[in-house]
Amino acid sequence: MKVATESRLAPAHAAEIVREYGPFPGAAKIAGVTHDGHNVWAATPEALLAIDPASGETRRRIAQACDAGTAFDGKYLYQIAEARISKIDAATGAVVATIPAPGQGKDSGLAWAEGSLWVGQYRDRKIHQIDPETGKILRTIETNRFVTGVTWVDGELWHGTWEGDESEIRRIDPQDGTVLERLQMPPGTGVSGLESDGAGLFYAGGGESGKLRAIRRPTSRSKS
Secondary structure, three states: OOOOOHHHOOOEEEOOEEEEEOOOOOOOOEOOEEEOOOOEEEEOOOEEEEEOOOOOOEEEEEEOOOOOOEEEOOOEEEEEEOOEEEEEEOOOOOEEEEEEOOOOOOEEEEEEEOOEEEEEEOOOOEEEEEOOOOOOEEEEEEOOOOOOOEEEEOOEEEEEEEEOOEEEEEEEOOOOOOEEEEEEOOOOOOOOOEEEOOOOEEEEEOEOOOOEEEEEOOOOOOOO
């Protein structure tokens, strides 16, 4: 599989930050982020927080070790912790199953799409599609930047990058990793977890800033 090179990058546009939330009490940083149709879930070191996107208030807290990405399949939350992915009943907060994470503790973003989990590999610059029941890797997409958060929306694959003081949200071709679109974050503003609300916004974790940001998803663009 070919890897995207700098010569194949789409032009960058400034990311439009619509709103910032946090920091949240007791949450030193934000790792994974997901959306359940009503709440934005943010993974903090000791708990998953369900946050009201209108008010920024924390509606619910599930005590759970959270190291990296978070996903939601319509009923269950999935959370990376160390070298495993926990499947959590969103109604009760109970862990109902675990599978091995493909990066064995070096995993980053997590998303749910097409009946599979999609797992970012930060320093490996890869995104794996895995079987949610077994953890088996089904396919691998390579990119040319560190991968943080991962999300699918309207058939498009987006991922966050964060290297030094430079961070972007990128849309890539899921077949060959070609970078189709780039949203450039302000200097010093990083993207850890990433999720779409299924409409016009991305929600991005801000790592050790402890903040969560709503970012406008472009709606008028050429489909490369």
